[in-house]
Amino acid sequence: MREIHDLSFDIDRFLEDAARAKQQLEVERWREELRLRALRLFAARTTELQWTRALLKLVVWELHPDDLFSELIGNLDRVPRRRWPQVVALAVALRHSWREDGLAQIVRSLHVPRQSAEDNAPSRHTKHSRRSARKSSASKREGRKSRRTK
Numbered sequence: 001m002r003e004i005h006d007l008s009f010d011i012d013r014f015l016e017d018a019a020r021a022k023q024q025l026e027v028e029r030w031r032e033e034l035r036l037r038a039l040r041l042f043a044a045r046t047t048e049l050q051w052t053r054a055l056l057k058l059v060v061w062e063l064h065p066d067d068l069f070s071e072l073i074g075n076l077d078r079v080p081r082r083r084w085p086q087v088v089a090l091a092v093a094l095r096h097s098w099r100e101d102g103l104a105q106i107v108r109s110l111h112v113p114r115q116s117a118e119d120n121a122p123s124r125h126t127k128h129s130r131r132s133a134r135k136s137s138a139s140k141r142e143g144r145k146s147r148r149t150k
Helices: 002-045 053-063 067-073 081-096 100-109 127-149
Strands: none
Touching (some): 081 100
């Protein structure tokens, strides 16, 4: 009985080794023979590619941002097209922000202003300030509406 068990174990190991060797050969063939041709074809077929939400999501997904990304950007399905560069820049910045010099390099590369007057002002996030900000936004919208009707 033990001989049969050993034989089946040897056959299983042989089959696993053969499958692994076949997979390795396929990977090598892909890398050495097929990959370049496939990517050239991909490049030729994407010359007219436009920015789409699907492309934006793919780029963000490839950068693997952490939960802070969602906190700062929100739902990607609701981000307007004009903010897509910010989305990509933030995803890249998050990827490189684990060290201060990494984030500083991204800031320099993208020519992001380092400081503004708002950065130096004390932060006051109270119900009152949010309410007055909403009121001022509403009054700006009302002003725009009244200007349009004139």
